[in-house]
Amino acid sequence: MSIFHAMNISGSGLTTQRLRMDVVASNIANAQSTRATVNENGEFEPYRRKMVVMEPQEKTFSSFLQKAQNRKALSGVTVSEIVEDDEPFKIVYNPNHPDADEQGYVQLPNVDPLQEMVDLMSATRSYEANITAFNASKGMLMKALEIGK
Amino acid sequence: MNLFGGTFRTLEQSLDYASLKNQVISNNISNVDTPNYKAKDIVFKDYLAKAASNLEAKRTHPKHIPFNSPRDNNYQLITKENTVFNHNGNNVDIDKEMANLAKNQIYYNALIDRMNGKFHSLQTVIRGGN
Numbered sequence: 001m002s003i004f005h006a007m008n009i010s011g012s013g014l015t016t017q018r019l020r021m022d023v024v025a026s027n028i029a030n031a032q033s034t035r036a037t038v039n040e041n042g043e044f045e046p047y048r049r050k051m052v053v054m055e056p057q058e059k060t061f062s063s064f065l066q067k068a069q070n071r072k073a074l075s076g077v078t079v080s081e082i083v084e085d086d087e088p089f090k091i092v093y094n095p096n097h098p099d100a101d102e103q104g105y106v107q108l109p110n111v112d113p114l115q116e117m118v119d120l121m122s123a124t125r126s127y128e129a130n131i132t133a134f135n136a137s138k139g140m141l142m143k144a145l146e147i148g149k
Numbered sequence: 150m151n152l153f154g155g156t157f158r159t160l161e162q163s164l165d166y167a168s169l170k171n172q173v174i175s176n177n178i179s180n181v182d183t184p185n186y187k188a189k190d191i192v193f194k195d196y197l198a199k200a201a202s203n204l205e206a207k208r209t210h211p212k213h214i215p216f217n218s219p220r221d222n223n224y225q226l227i228t229k230e231n232t233v234f235n236h237n238g239n240n241v242d243i244d245k246e247m248a249n250l251a252k253n254q255i256y257y258n259a260l261i262d263r264m265n266g267k268f269h270s271l272q273t274v275i276r277g278g279n
Contacts, residue, residue, distance in 0.1 A: 006172040020182075054183040072226045074176040126163025126181050128242060133175045136254045138169060142252055143261045144164075148268055 006137040007075070012076030013059055013130035019079055020052045020123040024116050031111040034099045044099055047109040049085035054078070085110055152271070160264045166191065166224055168208040173226065174250045177241050185238040188229045190242075 015120035027049050030036065057063070057078040066073035087110040095104030155247045180186040234240040 003168075006175040007189060008169070009172060009175040009179050011152050013175075013181075015180075016179070021192055027232065054180075056180055056183060074172050074187070074189070074226075077179045105244075122182065129178050129181065129247065132247065133178045133250055137171055137175060138256045140254060145256050147261055147264055149265065 003130060003141065005143075007134055009076040010134035010137065012078060014075050014127060014134070015126040016052075016054055016079055017123045017130065021120060021127070023050050023052050023082060024120045024123065026050060028113060028116050031109055031113060033109060034097075034106065036109070046089050046107050047111070049087070049109065049111045050073045051083050051085060052079055053081050055080045108144050120147055156267055157264070160260055162265070163260050164257065164264075167253055167260060169224075169226075170253050171250070171257070174246055174253065177246050178243070178250070181239070181241045181243050181246075183239060186241065187239075188241045190227055190228055190229060191224050193224050 030047040033047040035044040039045050054077055057075040058073065060075060063073040063075045089107040089110050092106050092108055093104055094100055094106045098108045100106045111130045173189050177188050222270055229240060232240045234242050
């Protein structure tokens with residue numbers, strides 16, 4: 001456990017929240033993408049909304065070492081995986097669209113812009129909270145350097 | 150009479166406590182969106198546990214190692230398991246954590262200030278008041 005441990009923890013929070021923002025940006029950018037993947041029948045499938053799954057960073061060497069020493073580990077946060085939303089696609093009637101089916105319906109991505117904006121705000125606020133915690137740790141370290149001056 | 154007597158040791162242990170508390174709060178803040186994460190906290194052990202840790206075992210040989218460790222910290226890390234604050238099983242109250250962060254920072258700065266004051270007093274004595 002080094003003196004920079006608290007800063008590393010806040011850093012892991014910053015990384016995670018930034019990745020969340022990246023995923024939200026990707027979802028918003030692809031809100032109209034009808035040709036994201038090709039399914040087994042050779043047909044195009046629309047983009048599926050992505051989500052970030054977070055977990056405490058407990059699979060590192062140092063946290064296993066801490067556990068072996070019967071100490072509770074403080075290890076920050078990490079992204080375990082990015083999953084896809086299984087909600088059905090939006091169906092829009094647009095017979096002139098190149099990806100429309102025989103009845104004239106187009107499948108659009110299951111991205112809800114409102115939901116994405118809320119997620120983006122949540123990520124921004126959490127990012128700011130981590131910045132504040134980082135600055136607090138930094139201020140304490142700088143103050144500790146003044147001992148004996 | 151010890152030059153770096155009781156006050157320094159007390160301040161030192163308090164600084165230890167404050168910096169560990171800072172780590173715990175940082176950890177809680179970085180896990181504010183983690184599903185099923187439970188907030189951690191540093192608390193002072195109760196007096197019984199503290200008194201028990203100060204009990205000395207009977208030594209039948211002078212080379213036996215004593216059970217108690219005098220530099221044992223009297224605080225410990227706990228996890229708040231039994232509450233739910235958010236909908237995803239997470240119980241980090243971000244407002245509380247930010248307030249504790251600010252409080253802990255001021256506490257730490259005050260400790261450093263006192264330590265410097267103590268060093269300055271010593272310095273004054275060493276210089277004979279000059």
